[in-house]
Amino acid sequence: MEYNFKEIESNWQKYWATNKTFAAKNGGDKPKYYVLDMFPYPSGAGLHVGHPLGYIASDIVARYKRHKGFNVLHPMGYDSFGLPAEQYAIQTGQHPKITTEQNIARYREQLDKIGFSFDWDREVRTSNPDYYKWTQWIFIQIFNSWYNNSSNKAENISTLIAEFEANGNTKVNAVCDEDVKQFTATEWKAFSEKEQSDILMAYRIAYLGEAYVNWCPQLGTVLANDEIKDGVSERGGYPVERKLMKQWSMRITGYAQRLLDGLDSLDWTESLKEAQRNWIGRSEGTSLRFKIDVTSSADEGGVSRSVNDKFIEVFTTRPDTVFGVSFVTLAPEHELVTSLTTAENKAAVEAYVTQAKNRSERERQADVNKITGVFTGSYVIHPFTGKQVPIWIGDYVLAGYGTGAVMAVPANDSRDYGFAKHFGLPILEVVAGGDLEKESYDAKEGKIINSDFLNGLDVKDAMKKAIAEIEKQGLGKGKINYRLRDAVFGRQRYWGEPIPVYYKNDIPYALNENELPLVLPEVDKYLPTEDGEPPLARAAANWKHEGKYDYEHSTMPGWAGSSWYFLRYMDAGNSTQMVSKQLADYWQQVDLYIGGSEHATGHLLYVRFWTKFLKDLGYIAIDEPAKKLINQGMIQGRSNFVYRLSPLFRYSELETNKVNLPVMFVTKSLHDKINTNSLSDFEKNNIKEQSIINFKLLNPSAKEEEIGFLNFKSHALHVDVNIVQNDVLNQAAFMASRDEYKHAIFFTGEIEDYICGHEVEKMSKSKYNVVTPDDIAEKFGSDTLRLYEMFLGPLEQSKPWNTNGITGVHGFLKKLWRLFYSPLQGGAQGAGDVALNISNDEPTKAELKTLHKTIKKIAEDIERFSFNTSISNFMICVNELTDAKCNKRAILEPLLICLSPYAPHITEELWKQLGHNESISTAPFPIHNEEYLVDDSVNYPVSFNGKVKFTLELAATLTPQEVEAIVRANEQTIKFLDGKEPKKVIVVPKKIVNMVV
Numbered sequence: 001m002e003y004n005f006k007e008i009e010s011n012w013q014k015y016w017a018t019n020k021t022f023a024a025k026n027g028g029d030k031p032k033y034y035v036l037d038m039f040p041y042p043s044g045a046g047l048h049v050g051h052p053l054g055y056i057a058s059d060i061v062a063r064y065k066r067h068k069g070f071n072v073l074h075p076m077g078y079d080s081f082g083l084p085a086e087q088y089a090i091q092t093g094q095h096p097k098i099t100t101e102q103n104i105a106r107y108r109e110q111l112d113k114i115g116f117s118f119d120w121d122r123e124v125r126t127s128n129p130d131y132y133k134w135t136q137w138i139f140i141q142i143f144n145s146w147y148n149n150s151s152n153k154a155e156n157i158s159t160l161i162a163e164f165e166a167n168g169n170t171k172v173n174a175v176c177d178e179d180v181k182q183f184t185a186t187e188w189k190a191f192s193e194k195e196q197s198d199i200l201m202a203y204r205i206a207y208l209g210e211a212y213v214n215w216c217p218q219l220g221t222v223l224a225n226d227e228i229k230d231g232v233s234e235r236g237g238y239p240v241e242r243k244l245m246k247q248w249s250m251r252i253t254g255y256a257q258r259l260l261d262g263l264d265s266l267d268w269t270e271s272l273k274e275a276q277r278n279w280i281g282r283s284e285g286t287s288l289r290f291k292i293d294v295t296s297s298a299d300e301g302g303v304s305r306s307v308n309d310k311f312i313e314v315f316t317t318r319p320d321t322v323f324g325v326s327f328v329t330l331a332p333e334h335e336l337v338t339s340l341t342t343a344e345n346k347a348a349v350e351a352y353v354t355q356a357k358n359r360s361e362r363e364r365q366a367d368v369n370k371i372t373g374v375f376t377g378s379y380v381i382h383p384f385t386g387k388q389v390p391i392w393i394g395d396y397v398l399a400g401y402g403t404g405a406v407m408a409v410p411a412n413d414s415r416d417y418g419f420a421k422h423f424g425l426p427i428l429e430v431v432a433g434g435d436l437e438k439e440s441y442d443a444k445e446g447k448i449i450n451s452d453f454l455n456g457l458d459v460k461d462a463m464k465k466a467i468a469e470i471e472k473q474g475l476g477k478g479k480i481n482y483r484l485r486d487a488v489f490g491r492q493r494y495w496g497e498p499i500p501v502y503y504k505n506d507i508p509y510a511l512n513e514n515e516l517p518l519v520l521p522e523v524d525k526y527l528p529t530e531d532g533e534p535p536l537a538r539a540a541a542n543w544k545h546e547g548k549y550d551y552e553h554s555t556m557p558g559w560a561g562s563s564w565y566f567l568r569y570m571d572a573g574n575s576t577q578m579v580s581k582q583l584a585d586y587w588q589q590v591d592l593y594i595g596g597s598e599h600a601t602g603h604l605l606y607v608r609f610w611t612k613f614l615k616d617l618g619y620i621a622i623d624e625p626a627k628k629l630i631n632q633g634m635i636q637g638r639s640n641f642v643y644r645l646s647p648l649f650r651y652s653e654l655e656t657n658k659v660n661l662p663v664m665f666v667t668k669s670l671h672d673k674i675n676t677n678s679l680s681d682f683e684k685n686n687i688k689e690q691s692i693i694n695f696k697l698l699n700p701s702a703k704e705e706e707i708g709f710l711n712f713k714s715h716a717l718h719v720d721v722n723i724v725q726n727d728v729l730n731q732a733a734f735m736a737s738r739d740e741y742k743h744a745i746f747f748t749g750e751i752e753d754y755i756c757g758h759e760v761e762k763m764s765k766s767k768y769n770v771v772t773p774d775d776i777a778e779k780f781g782s783d784t785l786r787l788y789e790m791f792l793g794p795l796e797q798s799k800p801w802n803t804n805g806i807t808g809v810h811g812f813l814k815k816l817w818r819l820f821y822s823p824l825q826g827g828a829q830g831a832g833d834v835a836l837n838i839s840n841d842e843p844t845k846a847e848l849k850t851l852h853k854t855i856k857k858i859a860e861d862i863e864r865f866s867f868n869t870s871i872s873n874f875m876i877c878v879n880e881l882t883d884a885k886c887n888k889r890a891i892l893e894p895l896l897i898c899l900s901p902y903a904p905h906i907t908e909e910l911w912k913q914l915g916h917n918e919s920i921s922t923a924p925f926p927i928h929n930e931e932y933l934v935d936d937s938v939n940y941p942v943s944f945n946g947k948v949k950f951t952l953e954l955a956a957t958l959t960p961q962e963v964e965a966i967v968r969a970n971e972q973t974i975k976f977l978d979g980k981e982p983k984k985v986i987v988v989p990k991k992i993v994n995m996v997v
Contacts, residue, residue: 001834001913003817005781009905013112021919022062022074022117026571026583030071034587035062036566036626038595038603039124041079042103044088047110049771049789049801050635050763054594056786057632057795057867059116061592063901064862066117067925073587074117075569077124078104079562083219083227086495087236089526096495096526100127114773114782115904117921122572126561127495131568133517134578135561136500138610140510141617142206143501147175147254154254154616160203164188169199175254177202177209197507205251205613206489208508212333212399213488215243220528220535221492222247224557224602228363241357242333242399248490248499248554252609256280256482258623259608268629269796275600281401281483285317286467287476288407290328290380292340293388312336312380312391315402315481318444319470320462323451324409324430326420327390328380329373332356333399340391342377349374349393356395364395371396371422383475384452394419400485414440431459487606489557494526494535496555502545508552511545518551562603563610566590566625584620593626596634604629630865633798634762635789637769640724641716641757642734643671645747647691648710659702662694664745668757671714687712687747694745718768719756722775726804729754760800771801783903784810790867790902809871813906816878816899819892820910836913843888848932850880851891856928858898867902874899889914894926935990942967943994944976952993960987967993 016022035058040051062074078100085096085103104125111118124131145154150173163172168184180202183191191199201207213222218238227233228240252259260280263273289311312328330337332353341349352374356364373394380389396415397406410420410427417440420427427436430451434441448454453469454462467478490499498518500511511518521539529537536543536553545551564578570587571579607625615623645664666674666687673679679687692709696702723733731754735741746754761767776785788809793799822837843851854877861870881891893914900907900920911920935956940963941948950972954963964985967973977997984996 001821001836003814003906005783005813005905006778008909009113009115009777009782012905012908013115015908015919016115016117017112017120019919020121021921022066022072022119023121024073024075024119025071027586028071030069032073032587033062033065033070033592034073034566034590035065035592036074036569036590036594037076038593038599039077039079039562039565040107041082041084042100042107043084044099044103044106045765045770046103046106047773048763049773049776049785050637052111052114052773052785053635053789053795054596054630054632055111055116056114056789057630057865058592058594059786060790060862060867060901061865062117063904063921064925066921067897067900067923069924073122073569074119075122075124075572076111076116076118076120077122077565077569078107078126079558079565080104080125080127081496081556081561082558083221083493083495086493086526087219089495093525097127100125110773113777114785117904122569124565124568124572126497126565129517129519130575132497132561134568135497135556135564136511136516136518137513137578138564138614139206139556139560140500140513141619142250142613143204143510145205145613145617146203147205147251149173149175149254152258154205154613156617157200157204160200164199172203174203175251194505194507201508205254206248207251208246208248210244211247211249211486211488212242213245213247214240215245216240220532222488222490224488224559239358242359242361243357244333247488248552250487250489250609252487252606253482253484255609255612256282256484258612259484259605262608262612262624266624266629267627269597269631272597272600272604272629272631275597276605279484279601279605283317283481283483284478285315285481286319286470286478287313287315287403288319288322288383288470289313289475290383290389290407292336293379293381295379310336312405313403313476314405314407315479316407317481318409318412318463319466320448320451320454320457320459321409321412321430322384322407322466323454324411324428325382325389325407326410326426326428327392327408329392329394329397329406329408329416329419330376331397331399331404332393332395334393334397334404337376337393340376340378345375345377349376352393359395361398361400364398371418373419373423375423383470383473390425392419392423401483402481410440411436412441414442416440487609489560490552490554491557492528492534493555494520494523496557497560498536498555499552501552502549503552504549559603559606563606564614566593566607567614567620578619581619584622589622589624590626591628593629594632595629597631630795632795633793635792636760636798636800637763637767637771638721638800638802639759639761639767639769640719640721640727640729641668641759642719642729642754643668643714643757644717645687645691645712645714647687647695647712660698662691662698662745663740663743664691664694664747665754666714666747667749667755669755670747670749671716671757674712674714683749690745690747716757718766720768721771724756727756727758729756763801769801771803776803776806780806780810781813781905783813783905786904787812787871787902791871793868795865795867812875812878813903815882816906817910819878819881819887820913822887837887838892838914839888840890841888843886843891844884845932845936847881847884847886847888847891848929850877850884851894852928852932855894855898855926856933859925859928862901870902874902896920897923897926938990940967941992942970942973943992944997946994949976956990960989963987963989963993967995 037055037058062072065072080100085099088094088099089096126132144157146157146160148155165188166185168188170182214228216223216233216238219233219236223233223240232238233240260277260282263276292310292312337353373392376391376393378391380391382389397404408416408419410416411429412431429436430449431441431446432449433446444459446459448457448462454465457465470476471478498520500516500518501508521543523535523538525538526535528534534553540550543551567579567584571583574580611625612623614620643666645666688709691712692707695707719734723730731746735744748754761769763770773785784806788806791809820836820838821834824833824835854873857873858870861867877895896907896911897920908920937953938956940952940954942950942952952967952970954966964987980997982995982997986994
């Protein structure tokens, strides 16, 4: 029986599906282990070889843990709401549901072929009403909750209403809007229903309010920060602007400190935790008010009287530098920009604000080298010196952080310093120790100078005294601030979860649980309406609550369904609960979560937020979703290039584009020579002659004297990597790929093969470097694919896809197969007839040592997620057993179990051939025996004056004195000493013997 991987893999995939081999049990005596992958968005392109990297790693762990006696939950599903399917619907009219289901079928086919041990009975799809019913239910719980700072958790809104009815809001300590006015219990009871609703909205964790959003006019929707790249939408490349809109949001800011504190308990990568810490951005400082200086009326060209008696409030972490303030900078979106702008500055300010609106907050934060700004023409009064301070606008200040205004101290802040240098603004030294001619002095140390009552103090003491004085004079208050902003929740899209809210008399009401799910209605188009309303408004005439009240027309963001899916896998079929308390208590946290680092400040922050919220309300017992998180690296594409030769001719018809130019390509080496002007005369002449010959063939009417060959150049073109092997182009396949290439000429230099260039880039269809797992599985098998992806390098590192070594991995599996199958005696030479040949003989010490060092190493590798080193160890093991001609059951059975998590198909087949009726996945993982790893003997190199002359195999148990005695008595030693007595004999136990003569 030969190693027929296609038949073997197909048979075992059917077996696992039919027998539900990997279905997890809810409960039992075994310890639980929950392995989770970040579930995919099912795109139309399907999987490429980069996508399964994390899935293969998690599958190895899942299979290993089953061998180790755990009850393993290893589910898979689809994050199936998404903008691509909606864009396709806009273009074609096809319902996103149809597109999504087609894409899921493609994904499922590919996933099954790779042999993952998923429990498919627990599959979830975020776009299924049975699933998003509970996403809507969670939204309603959040809508009906407020964050109580006193208890430091979310509570039902009914407790807040009870407090209002008893005492008003004077004693309420809540996370809420900043402009909430105080009221008494009597006033609360006298408020209208609309007034009470508006007040409660200022406290609700899910609330409707005005927020700055990333608005994409062409897509007609709000985008999350991670859906924008370089100021344009990631999908389609459309411009994005900052816009103030009435929008559903979530008060994640209430959880800022808990999200920070919780990071300390997590076994996540430090870089990812640091990314979340920076995103949350905790800082301690003080608020400080600068009074606006109104010196002339608006009709005289000055500032508007509407700001009379108003202040600009800033938040600063460096109150010790308050005397170094030389200007105040507002965010372009600041509410006072219009009223502070003088007539003479109006045009410049409006142009600047428009420009800034087209840059995302993330882009503005990242682009530290681009300095832009504009003067408003207005001033504030310094709260301590009484001097005028100019008010500028700069897009490095964000409306969503602090107050949207900063007191600029260029001497002690690098961004303020760059701004001041660029616009020629004063730089006032207030902390001794820096060289302000070169750069700002940002260190929080030194003595305060030029600062009135702060002079002579150290920075830390000056901070305390400054805050005390600010509070004493009623200019501000010491506080803790966070960079984290409330999460914008609404999206003006069709393909998303409907927000379960309806409006009655302009008051939003949440649906009752028995009215869920609120299912997406059918619409005639998937575009916004003609008056700019979201697509769901197209169904408004017939889509109403109780037939008369409008539903909310925006939908939920992509992160809603993924913020709790790990819980649904625990109890996927439950129609009456999000998850039963019994199963939530059993499965608890995810033990191992694998996914990309790009989700650090998106999904991974929101899932932590929702988990903490659900814990607050008692629905689950955990407040973090995953104990351990690994970010797998990206498998990048390895692009190949051909180099098209462009000969230049003087032929007159060239200008009319009627001439037929020859299609010619040069290899990478010739292309490099052309671009460095280093071709030999022979190479130049050869290219010239071939160019003229081919030109004449394609243009027979052209006379030779008219052709007028001038010169040539070459340029790179991406070529499909699937017709390139080890950088050698399959010329026939290339010529057949396009009509224009069918008569292509190749200049290959001194060799026959056409050698392509290569470059590591993102895997993309446009770069023709996409390799699908289907292609690899078809050619080499899925077990080869699994092993090879792990073999490429450490899981966390990005690495280029390169198939140059895949034949070696496939050869390893064939070599493993030959340990079990031997050629039939008497068979024809080269006939390839083999039969199972397994011995029940006792293994030798050497064979036991090979096996047990492998068992030990593989277990250690999996426990520390070092999968690439395991592949090397398997290869060493099989090589050693092959050299020993080992075919012993006592060695090969444990080896199969060790390899099973990595290459499940071949190990299942060989396990069955050894006579087992149960799947290998049920076999316990072997335990290594240290006794077999102890060497019985040691090969000692024997040196004379540092030069090795011979080696001696000696018992490992000998003492250094015994080793010396045996070496001295050896006849080779006597020969090399030639009667001399060594001055010194050095014995390094189990290493070396050196005689100094």
